[in-house]
Amino acid sequence: MKKITLSILALYIGVLAVFSQTKPSSDSAYRQRKLTFAEANIVSSYYSQDGNNSAITGGIGTEKLTDFSNSFSFKLTRVDKKWRKHSFDAELGIDNYTSASSDRIDMKANSSASYNDTRIYPSLNWTMEDDKKGLTWGAGASASREFDYLSFGSQVNVAKKTKNRMGEFGMKLFTYLDNLKLIYPIELRTGAFIPRGDDYPTAARNTFGSTFSYNQIINAQLQISILTDVILQQGYLGLPFHRVYFSDNSVHVEKLPDSRLKTPISIRASYFAGDHLIFRGYYRYYQDDWGMTAHTISLEPVIKPTAFFSVSPFYRFYSQQATKYFAPYQQHTAANTYYTSNFDLSTFTSHFYGAGLRMAPPNGILGWQHLGALELRYGHYSRSNNMQSDIVTLNLTIK
Amino acid sequence: MQNSFRLTNYFTNLTSPVRLLITAGFIFICLSSCTTVxxxxxxxxxxxxxxxxxxxxxxxxxxxxxxxEGASGANAGKSGGGCGCN
Structure with a gap:
């Protein structure tokens, strides 16, 4: 933990030092073609949750978890000979989490491997905007690594503005190729599932998806976006350390189908009412072939007393119908082909509410010109099955 | 909160063509009222x-x-990758 804290501190200082340098002037066409620094962002958040339906202990037991997340990103831009704008985004994220339920994978140990883990996730993205043609191209790659999980992602995207430039069609294709270690609960490790040291058997989980979107400017105050995804997941879609207790009290590892097709659709709107108030709204309908349906609706009014300061309370309501493979502790029987006691897949409703604060004074935060904006956001989440969590996030923008 | 439940249930209980028609009608009204800015x-x-x-x-x-939560996607965020085991 000490090492992680020092690493984060060093990264903070490094990022601040690099981007505190004077921005080159861009008053000539020649200089515009040079790669220039656009902005950097530092996002830190602390998440804490508790509940009493952990999937690791079969739908009963503590869900206590904390996650300290930090990410550093920066953006460089250049204009090419054809006056197309290229943006390069690089990001490095580091999460450190502790999970009480993960400690119950191995009930005999004082502390199992997943009790305290670090996730590292770098990503790189490139975007090219051709303003003349109203065309945007992009591509990106990402990775994510933690003790029992390795993931590689890639994506390509294209967007084209309509003739009158009031609308824009977008399409994105993405894939994640994941590999997970099959860490079974201690009492179920037999044969090939007995690890040799940290050498566990592995399984693949692949995600292939496409996103289609349409943005439309309605008038000078209102714009909307309609977005739909088609996502296919294949491979090992359960988690090997999720226990399921049958009605005869026998214990098993969660078993789910090796394919899942998700088809969510959403609409988002932003409306500037008067001079000091913005309404942001969002609705999503979700369904998949595991029998799950869900509705999400959120509203966030943004109060802007000045152009450089805003306060935004928010509220999000979510309702989900359980997957057909879910049943709580000791409700499944041997007649079930697939079974899980993961309450994240159960029927519930949730409320998420809180507020955000944003400051972006023209002279910079505390008079430091390079510190362009500061955002602070807090949210409380409560689920109808008694899971509660809190999250606080800080975002610093350096320009 | 009971009211919002009833509203979503009412909408989801409609047959797919009716739902599609309502959604398409809403989108058409929005888009047809567009002005060039x-x-x-x-x-x-x-x-x-x-x-x-x-x-x-x-x-x-x-x-x-x-x-x-079981639902994900259609929010321009990540829709895969990473464990989320706990």
Missing amino acids: KEYQKNKLNDSEMILSNRKIEKTELSFLSYR
Whole structure:
């Protein structure tokens, strides 16, 4: 933990030092073609949750978890000979989490491997905007690594503005190729599932998806976006350390189908009412072939007393119908082909509410010109099955 | 909250063609009322708070919500990759 804290501190200082340098002037066409620094962002958040339906202990037991997340990103831009704008985004994220339920994978140990883990996730993205043609191209790659999980992602995207430039069609294709270690609960490790040291058997989980979107400017105050995804997941879609207790009290590892097709659709709107108030709204309908349906609706009014300061309370309501493979502790029987006691897949409703604060004074935060904006956001989440969590996030923008 | 339940149930209980018709009608009304906005009239639309995608500060929130809830996607965020085991 000490090492992680020092690493984060060093990264903070490094990022601040690099981007505190004077921005080159861009008053000539020649200089515009040079790669220039656009902005950097530092996002830190602390998440804490508790509940009493952990999937690791079969739908009963503590869900206590904390996650300290930090990410550093920066953006460089250049204009090419054809006056197309290229943006390069690089990001490095580091999460450190502790999970009480993960400690119950191995009930005999004082502390199992997943009790305290670090996730590292770098990503790189490139975007090219051709303003003349109203065309945007992009591509990106990402990775994510933690003790029992390795993931590689890639994506390509294209967007084209309509003739009158009031609308824009977008399409994105993405894939994640994941590999997970099959860490079974201690009492179920037999044969090939007995690890040799940290050498566990592995399984693949692949995600292939496409996103289609349409943005439309309605008038000078209102714009909307309609977005739909088609996502296919294949491979090992359960988690090997999720226990399921049958009605005869026998214990098993969660078993789910090796394919899942998700088809969510959403609409988002932003409306500037008067001079000091913005309404942001969002609705999503979700369904998949595991029998799950869900509705999400959120509203966030943004109060802007000045152009450089805003306060935004928010509220999000979510309702989900359980997957057909879910049943709580000791409700499944041997007649079930697939079974899980993961309450994240159960029927519930949730409320998420809180507020955000944003400051972006023209002279910079505390008079430091390079510190362009500061955002602070807090949210409380409560689920109808008694899971509660809190999250606080800080975002610093350096320009 | 009972009212919002009834409203969503009413909508989901409609047959698919009726749902599609209502959605298409809503979108048509929105789009047909569009006006052409000149570049110099876009100062409000270009406000950073009017963004039609997720903001950086929401990133960790979206991540935990996608782990703690069965639904994901259609929010311009990640739709896979990473464990979310706990």
